[in-house]
Amino acid sequence: MDQQNFEQVYQQYKQQGEQQARIEAGNGSQGGKEEVVAVRKNEDGDIIAFKTNTGRELDYLTALDEAKAGMIAHIDVFHKYGRDIIRSEPDGVKENNLDQLPEF
Numbered sequence: 001m002d003q004q005n006f007e008q009v010y011q012q013y014k015q016q017g018e019q020q021a022r023i024e025a026g027n028g029s030q031g032g033k034e035e036v037v038a039v040r041k042n043e044d045g046d047i048i049a050f051k052t053n054t055g056r057e058l059d060y061l062t063a064l065d066e067a068k069a070g071m072i073a074h075i076d077v078f079h080k081y082g083r084d085i086i087r088s089e090p091d092g093v094k095e096n097n098l099d100q101l102p103e104f
Contacts, residue, residue, distance in 0.1 A: 018093055033070075033071060034052040034053055034054050034071065035052060035072070035074060036051070036052060037052060037102075038102045038103060039101050040104055041103060047098055063075075064077060064084055067086055075087070075098075
């Protein structure tokens with residue numbers, strides 16, 4: 001198989017994943033979990049707070065605790081640089097990345 005075929009197959013795989021992620025996101029079947037709909041950033045562009053679909057505004061530490069407890073949909077917590085960090089689930093849909101959400 002030549003390089004062109006590898007790239008073509010990979011692009012097809014990515015498109016299928018993006019389509020499935022959009023379908024799953026549109027179903028709204030998150031078991032009653034809240035979803036982040038907007039973020040607040042500081043002067044450096046770092047996310048410092050989150051707004052959920054229920055209207056709650058969460059500071060970073062509260063959101064981190066709730067994300068660890070599995071209370072917020074589509075959010076992952078990972079450990080890097082000696083601390084826990086919140087990030088969007090890697091689903092291939094750029095529009096729902098935390099950094100792409102509207103600011104409040």
